[in-house]
Amino acid sequence: MDWIISAVGEAQHGVLDRAQARAAGLTDRQIDLRKSQGRWDQKLRGTYRIGGAAPHWRQDLMATVLAGGAGTAVSHRAALELHGIMPFGQLVEVVTPRPRRFRTMSEATIHTSMVLPDEDLTVVDGITVATVCRSLLDGGAVISGRKLQYCVDASVRQGLTDHEELWELLTARRKKGRRGVGALERVLIASDNGVVPESRYERAALTIVRDFGLEEPVLQRQVRLPSGRRVRIDLAWPSWWLGVEIDGHGYHSTRSERAHDAERDNELALIGWKMLHFTTDQVFRQPGLVGNTIWRALAAAQDPSRDG
Numbered sequence: 001m002d003w004i005i006s007a008v009g010e011a012q013h014g015v016l017d018r019a020q021a022r023a024a025g026l027t028d029r030q031i032d033l034r035k036s037q038g039r040w041d042q043k044l045r046g047t048y049r050i051g052g053a054a055p056h057w058r059q060d061l062m063a064t065v066l067a068g069g070a071g072t073a074v075s076h077r078a079a080l081e082l083h084g085i086m087p088f089g090q091l092v093e094v095v096t097p098r099p100r101r102f103r104t105m106s107e108a109t110i111h112t113s114m115v116l117p118d119e120d121l122t123v124v125d126g127i128t129v130a131t132v133c134r135s136l137l138d139g140g141a142v143i144s145g146r147k148l149q150y151c152v153d154a155s156v157r158q159g160l161t162d163h164e165e166l167w168e169l170l171t172a173r174r175k176k177g178r179r180g181v182g183a184l185e186r187v188l189i190a191s192d193n194g195v196v197p198e199s200r201y202e203r204a205a206l207t208i209v210r211d212f213g214l215e216e217p218v219l220q221r222q223v224r225l226p227s228g229r230r231v232r233i234d235l236a237w238p239s240w241w242l243g244v245e246i247d248g249h250g251y252h253s254t255r256s257e258r259a260h261d262a263e264r265d266n267e268l269a270l271i272g273w274k275m276l277h278f279t280t281d282q283v284f285r286q287p288g289l290v291g292n293t294i295w296r297a298l299a300a301a302q303d304p305s306r307d308g
Contacts, residue, residue, distance in 0.1 A: 013126065149207075205234070
């Protein structure tokens with residue numbers, strides 16, 4: 001019997017509920033005895049941590065899902081983090097079918113939904129969780145539009161979903177007053193037929209360009225250098241031979257990488273490209289500076305008096 005309990009607990013991050021303990025052959029008296037002896041710790045009502053398992057975030061998620069009963073799933077920000085899309089501080093956040101309500105840990109956020117079909121649920125690391133698409137839809141109700149855009153971009157880059165699948169979900173779940181629909185729809189409309197920046201920094205720079213009403217750039221433009229190798233420019237205006245690079249997002253950190261970037265920029269200059277560089281801090285904290293600099297560079301590139 002105990003080996004069955006241990007197996008269930010191991011598969012569920014060290015927790016199980018009373019119904020599972022009974023199914024393994026324990027009586028209510030035996031369950032209570034294990035609690036009184038300190039062998040099991042009660043996590044939530046009817047949910048127990050067994051075998052001295054150390055507490056952690058996934059354990060809290062599992063315990064809350066078990067306490068919620070059938071159909072309960074990790075959702076919203078917690079689901080986006082569990083899917084590996086964006087960190088949100090390891091929140092405990094779940095959705096459960098309405099009108100069900102249950103008591104849980106004080107720091108947990110419990111949502112209810114009238115529409116929670118099985119196709120909107122999946123399993124990650126043994127924990128029932130809303131699918132990526134449903135998590136993005138629900139996330140639109142609790143996070144900013146900019147963060148939602150980053151989450152959509154990351155989901156598409158990782159191959160977890162695509163814009164067509166998200167539009168299909170919106171069509172199926174659209175309902176007047178439904179939270180999250182409008183936010184996700186605005187993000188998809190702004191995504192320009194599936195154009196996905198390679199990082200949130202690139203997305204932020206693209207937002208600045210659009211806010212300034214500037215000509216739309218080409219993302220990740222490939223250019224062949226005189227040496228024969230091909231490079232990519234974060235944001236490029238090929239008609240005006242202008243490129244923008246966002247430095248500091250993992251590709252420009254070491255001395256050798258900076259030297260490599262300088263060599264590349266020199267080769268681009270030799271064939272006529274003018275390169276602008278901005279740090280990630282400038283993109284997020286000084287959008288006016290970034291937008292104004294790009295505007296001036298485009299204006300200069302388009303000035304016929306500069307020819308010859």
